Amino acid sequence: MREDGSRVNRDGSPAPFGVRLLVVIAAAAFLAVLAPPANWHRWHWFAYLPMFWALDPRTPRANRWLSWVYGAVGLAVIFRWITATITTFAPVVPWPAAATITGLFGIVYGLPHVLIWTAVHPLRRRLGSAWVLAWPAWFVLIEWVAMWLTLFPFNHGVSQYRAVYTWQLASITGIWGLTFLVAFVNAVLAEAMYRVQEGQRLPFGWFAAAGGTLAAVVTFGAWRYGQVEAMLREAPTLRYGQIQTAKGMEWRLTHPANEAFDDWLRLTQSIPEGTDLTVWPEGACPFSLAPQNGRVPARTRLLSKVAQDQNLELVVGAGTYVRQEGEDGGRETINFNSVYHFERDGSLGERYDKMVPLPFGEYWPFGSFLKELSYQLGIGNFRPGDTPVVFQGDRAKMASPICYEAILPHVCRRFDEAEMFVTVTNDAWFLDTSAPHLHAMLAAVRSTELGIPMIRSAYTGVSFVVEPHGAILHETVPFTDVARVVEVRLGQSETIYRRFGDWLVVVCALGLATGWGLAPTLRDR
Numbered sequence: 001m002r003e004d005g006s007r008v009n010r011d012g013s014p015a016p017f018g019v020r021l022l023v024v025i026a027a028a029a030f031l032a033v034l035a036p037p038a039n040w041h042r043w044h045w046f047a048y049l050p051m052f053w054a055l056d057p058r059t060p061r062a063n064r065w066l067s068w069v070y071g072a073v074g075l076a077v078i079f080r081w082i083t084a085t086i087t088t089f090a091p092v093v094p095w096p097a098a099a100t101i102t103g104l105f106g107i108v109y110g111l112p113h114v115l116i117w118t119a120v121h122p123l124r125r126r127l128g129s130a131w132v133l134a135w136p137a138w139f140v141l142i143e144w145v146a147m148w149l150t151l152f153p154f155n156h157g158v159s160q161y162r163a164v165y166t167w168q169l170a171s172i173t174g175i176w177g178l179t180f181l182v183a184f185v186n187a188v189l190a191e192a193m194y195r196v197q198e199g200q201r202l203p204f205g206w207f208a209a210a211g212g213t214l215a216a217v218v219t220f221g222a223w224r225y226g227q228v229e230a231m232l233r234e235a236p237t238l239r240y241g242q243i244q245t246a247k248g249m250e251w252r253l254t255h256p257a258n259e260a261f262d263d264w265l266r267l268t269q270s271i272p273e274g275t276d277l278t279v280w281p282e283g284a285c286p287f288s289l290a291p292q293n294g295r296v297p298a299r300t301r302l303l304s305k306v307a308q309d310q311n312l313e314l315v316v317g318a319g320t321y322v323r324q325e326g327e328d329g330g331r332e333t334i335n336f337n338s339v340y341h342f343e344r345d346g347s348l349g350e351r352y353d354k355m356v357p358l359p360f361g362e363y364w365p366f367g368s369f370l371k372e373l374s375y376q377l378g379i380g381n382f383r384p385g386d387t388p389v390v391f392q393g394d395r396a397k398m399a400s401p402i403c404y405e406a407i408l409p410h411v412c413r414r415f416d417e418a419e420m421f422v423t424v425t426n427d428a429w430f431l432d433t434s435a436p437h438l439h440a441m442l443a444a445v446r447s448t449e450l451g452i453p454m455i456r457s458a459y460t461g462v463s464f465v466v467e468p469h470g471a472i473l474h475e476t477v478p479f480t481d482v483a484r485v486v487e488v489r490l491g492q493s494e495t496i497y498r499r500f501g502d503w504l505v506v507v508c509a510l511g512l513a514t515g516w517g518l519a520p521t522l523r524d525r
Contacts (some may be wrong), residue, residue, distance in 0.1 A: 003326035010134035028073035036437035067117035071110025105186030136183035137508035165221030228469035235491030241271035241278035245484035279457040285318035353385025387395035388414040421454040451493035
């Protein structure tokens with residue numbers, strides 16, 4: 001073993017690149033089982049060790065390639081459902097091309113891993129064993145920046161969403177604290193591995209720091225969980241009519257729009273009396289409900305009557321089509337992905353228009369360029385809304401982030417008056433794959449971060465209720481019919497994250513910059 005920590009064979013050469021490559025590919029593929037539906041989240045505390053082993057401090061160029069492979073394979077395996085979605089709903093694209101697109105997705109969105117992993121040995125050389133703190137801070141910064149730049153942000157710490165005591169850290173730091181903690185524990189174990197390879201003493205101090213931090217987080221989590229649970233036991237409850245369909249988008253696209261609307265109407269009318277709120281998920285109403293020129297659409301009137309007759313509030317995912325004068329003087333149609341609120345007396349309340357449409361799904365990012373191709377691929381033409389509307393509900397003020405928006409913490413924090421999230425989505429486009437489970441996991445963190453309950457209504461699932469301490473209740477099985485009444489406890493819990501937002505990201509940036517700058521001075525003393 002060399003003094004610089006490089007792995008060597010008997011002839012003094014580094015471990016073969018091919019062996020390291022195979023280890024990296026296996027480690028990257030393993031990331032998929034840390035998340036649902038497998039949900040082996042306990043393995044995440046040491047899941048990065050094979051990647052740490054593969055990085056040789058004497059081969060920076062090889063490390064860059066290995067880091068890119070790790071990100072590309074990991075993302076392609078986690079998002080493998082893209083291939084099935086493309087081949088099902090864009091049949092003009094053959095399977096090999098769809099698989100290639102998924103691979104290219106991994107290659108492009110795996111690039112942040114190059115920045116994450118190639119920093120390991122430079123940080124260790126400059127900071128010594130303190131790299132075990134610096135690298136998790138760097139990990140958090142890369143994840144935060146990637147959230148603003150990439151289509152599908154994937155926070156690694158979110159794997160712990162079923163570990164309710166550890167999960168309470170999100171109420172202080174947001175999801176970033178969980179990412180930091182997972183990376184920190186892995187880095188401490190990696191430092192121990194490197195020291196064994198170098199013939200040095202084990203880092204018992206860092207073992208104590210990692211163990212103490214985990215113990216403190218779990219202790220705080222148990223305390224907060226108990227405090228929130230005690231509050232919820234005294235909180236008022238809302239009777240929520242949870243509805244979901246087994247009919248996916250393949251059925252929807254081959255049947256008249258009226259049949260889909262009538263199905264959701266029947267589900268709503270089957271809910272027992274005494275229900276306070278029923279939610280139609282994103283796109284459940286395939287018609288625009290917006291009044292135009294003083295005329296109220298027939299289906300808007302029908303839903304108003306349902307709300308009045310059943311004495312309940314309705315939150316309905318639907319489209320909005322507004323005719324207006326275009327720039328050329330002609331008439332054009334403006335499309336929004338919307339949620340409508342019907343009050344108990346049947347009156348139509350406010351409408352929320354999705355503020356962050358999904359690129360390549362709800363709009364073509366390149367404008368009129370290759371417009372015909374966007375039509376062939378079934379890409380929508382939705383405009384973004386500009387106002388974070390909060391519905392003044394009968395029992396609670398409700399915010400309804402739509403689909404993709406619920407996984408973006410900065411978007412959800414804009415609904416600052418909300419007392420409950422009623423997030424709607426249509427994950428039927430992803431078929432019966434891991435995608436609905438992944439999407440649900442990424443959305444669930446918002447309740448703990450902001451201390452308010454969440455109703456998640458998905459077209460074909462996964463639907464559930466999340467409480468302010470992260471407990472997940474009334475979870476549905478994807479692609480099953482559901483029509484039942486469940487109780488939602490309406491208590492709220494003030495959180496540090498709701499008040500101060502991404503403060504941990506700022507601390508990570510300042511701490512990393514300070515440590516990097518002071519390292520030569522401290523080392524010379």
